[in-house]
Amino acid sequence: MKLLIDKIEKEGTVLANDVLKVDAFLNHQMDPFLMKEIGEEFARLFSSENITKVVTIESSGIGPGLMTALALQVPLVFARKKKSITMQQDVYTAKVYSFTKKEENEISISHKWLEAGDRVLIIDDFLANGQAALGLLSIVEEAKAEAVGFGIVIEKAFQEGGNLLRERGYRVESLARIQSLKDNKVTFVEETLH
Ligand code: G4P
Ligand code: NA
Numbered sequence: 001m002k003l004l005i006d007k008i009e010k011e012g013t014v015l016a017n018d019v020l021k022v023d024a025f026l027n028h029q030m031d032p033f034l035m036k037e038i039g040e041e042f043a044r045l046f047s048s049e050n051i052t053k054v055v056t057i058e059s060s061g062i063g064p065g066l067m068t069a070l071a072l073q074v075p076l077v078f079a080r081k082k083k084s085i086t087m088q089q090d091v092y093t094a095k096v097y098s099f100t101k102k103e104e105n106e107i108s109i110s111h112k113w114l115e116a117g118d119r120v121l122i123i124d125d126f127l128a129n130g131q132a133a134l135g136l137l138s139i140v141e142e143a144k145a146e147a148v149g150f151g152i153v154i155e156k157a158f159q160e161g162g163n164l165l166r167e168r169g170y171r172v173e174s175l176a177r178i179q180s181l182k183d184n185k186v187t188f189v190e191e192t193l194h
């Protein structure tokens with residue numbers, strides 16, 4: 001997606017350890033115009049799939065997830081990383097290990113907001129090692145809903161997440177795919193440049 005790639009090139013910075021900082025428009029400040037375009041693009045890509053629900057994880061998945069849900073005219077459900085006091089029981093949970101933060105989080109979604117037969121589009125801001133995506137997938141499966149595919153804003157194609165999901169047969173649509181962050185330089189996978 002050209003708009004997103006331009007934005008990454010202009011406003012993204014590369015930190016140590018292969019991390020792309022996009023606090024200017026995605027992970028801290030959010031650009032609502034860009035989020036709107038992203039939502040409409042995911043809605044277009046999955047338009048024939050009869051999606052009934054968009055699922056993401058707090059916090060940075062909520063922006064693109066909500067815009068996608070709006071464009072598809074379905075609800076958004078976000079998995080929580082901490083159980084709220086109103087949500088102690090009747091939840092699906094999954095353990096998600098973060099290689100970046102070296103910590104394990106338990107994520108959860110209430111039974112109430114996922115139904116057997118739901119056709120779910122999973123949205124996230126980043127796909128790196130894929131642990132968050134796999135956690136969301138296991139929750140969707142536990143609810144006997146169907147994961148129709150993944151919409152990812154930025155895929156770090158040099159990490160294993162994308163392969164893990166595609167090998168399992170899932171459709172993964174990433175709006176920007178990064179080949180490398182070596183030498184403080186963002187190099188995109190060729191195919192996403194047009
Ligand atoms: P994984 O889910 O693909 O396995 O990712 P990983 O454990 O490596 O990443 C943990 C957190 O770091 C996730 O956010 C993920 O989105 C984010 N992340 C991974 N690589 C990058 C990167 O290059 N740049 C940025 N900006 N983020 C990255 P999170 O902890 O869920 O945080 P948030 O959603 O509250 O922002
Ligand atoms: Na994030």
Ligand code: NA
Pocket residue numbers: 057058059060061124125126132
């Ligand atoms: Na995220």
